[in-house]
Amino acid sequence: MEKRYNAFTGYFKKKYGCRLQKIVIDAGFTCPNRDGRVGTGGCTYCNNAAFHPNYSTPDKSVLQQIEEGMEFHKGRYRNTNDYLAYFQSFSNTYAPLDTLKKLYDEALSHPSVRGIVVGTRPDCIDEEKLDYFQKLSEQKVVVIEYGIESCYDRTLKRINRGHDFETAAKAVEATAKRGIFQGAHFIMGLPGETREDLMGMAPIINELPLNTLKFHQLQIIKGTAMEREYEQKPEDFITFSLDGYVDFFVDFLEHLRPDLYIERFAGEVPPRFVNHTPWGLIRNTELLRLLEQRLVERDTFQGKLYKKTLI
Numbered sequence: 001m002e003k004r005y006n007a008f009t010g011y012f013k014k015k016y017g018c019r020l021q022k023i024v025i026d027a028g029f030t031c032p033n034r035d036g037r038v039g040t041g042g043c044t045y046c047n048n049a050a051f052h053p054n055y056s057t058p059d060k061s062v063l064q065q066i067e068e069g070m071e072f073h074k075g076r077y078r079n080t081n082d083y084l085a086y087f088q089s090f091s092n093t094y095a096p097l098d099t100l101k102k103l104y105d106e107a108l109s110h111p112s113v114r115g116i117v118v119g120t121r122p123d124c125i126d127e128e129k130l131d132y133f134q135k136l137s138e139q140k141v142v143v144i145e146y147g148i149e150s151c152y153d154r155t156l157k158r159i160n161r162g163h164d165f166e167t168a169a170k171a172v173e174a175t176a177k178r179g180i181f182q183g184a185h186f187i188m189g190l191p192g193e194t195r196e197d198l199m200g201m202a203p204i205i206n207e208l209p210l211n212t213l214k215f216h217q218l219q220i221i222k223g224t225a226m227e228r229e230y231e232q233k234p235e236d237f238i239t240f241s242l243d244g245y246v247d248f249f250v251d252f253l254e255h256l257r258p259d260l261y262i263e264r265f266a267g268e269v270p271p272r273f274v275n276h277t278p279w280g281l282i283r284n285t286e287l288l289r290l291l292e293q294r295l296v297e298r299d300t301f302q303g304k305l306y307k308k309t310l311i
């Protein structure tokens with residue numbers, strides 16, 4: 001049966017005829033929100049160590065991380081021979097273009113690497129870098145992933161994000177103008193945001209010329225400023241039960257543009273990084289199964305209530 005939402009799984013297979021497995025790379029970048037250019041404390045929820053696998057550490061060369069990543073994935077996906085180097089840690093366009101090119105070229109020199117996925121902040125991109133990505137995307141798979149996190153400036157300020165929503169919208173527009181495939185990441189349940197605020201993000205996101213979306217429910221990471229904020233003001237945070245979140249996300253999906261690919265709608269950080277795991281330990285495949293089941297039960301689908309804004 002066709003899925004009731006526009007799942008990103010299978011996109012590469014359809015487009016390029018093969019599955020493309022991502023290998024996470026930590027190329028030793030930092031972030032302007034940590035090194036003082038924009039800020040020093042970083043986003044209040046940030047602990048980058050929580051989000052990357054063991055094989056990916058900046059003391060290893062890009063090629064070594066790719067070799068080790070392939071070994072790691074071969075055990076799980078026997079038929080995978082094609083990979084994308086996923087520059088994920090910190091802000092992966094935060095360096096002069098020549099430095100970036102050297103790192104990306106090193107990854108692309110591996111015969112099994114078909115392209116790159118580059119995670120970054122919307123304030124770490126410029127015309128010169130976008131021109132480079134546009135050219136590269138004529139020969140290789142190129143995906144830019146922007147951390148946007150919230151559509152509301154008051155939230156971005158509160159989480160010390162160091163950029164506003166307009167900066168994100170401009171980066172997405174400039175990327176789309178060059179025809180570069182791009183995605184964005186959002187966090188559901190940042191402090192001060194109500195369920196209505198979250199629902200209100202759907203029409204705003206619909207206006208952005210994005211291709212893919214990743215969502216995460218907020219998880220409070222140990223040792224972060226947000227953990228302290230949560231302890232002091234728990235009433236400022238929505239806490240979703242697992243069923244409640246799946247139901248909320250079905251509501252949200254109904255309002256989303258039907259062509260937006262959903263790459264992720266929730267995810268669990270490894271338990272050692274969080275102070276509690278309200279949903280128990282649940283795998284991504286099980287989360288997706290619950291979403292699909294709920295869509296069937298409610299006999300609904302992505303975009304059911306989507307209304308195109310007429311300008």
Ligand code: SF4
Nearest residue numbers: 031033042043046090
């Ligand atoms: S932009 Fe990313 S790496 Fe930088 S502080 Fe925020 S979450 Fe951390």
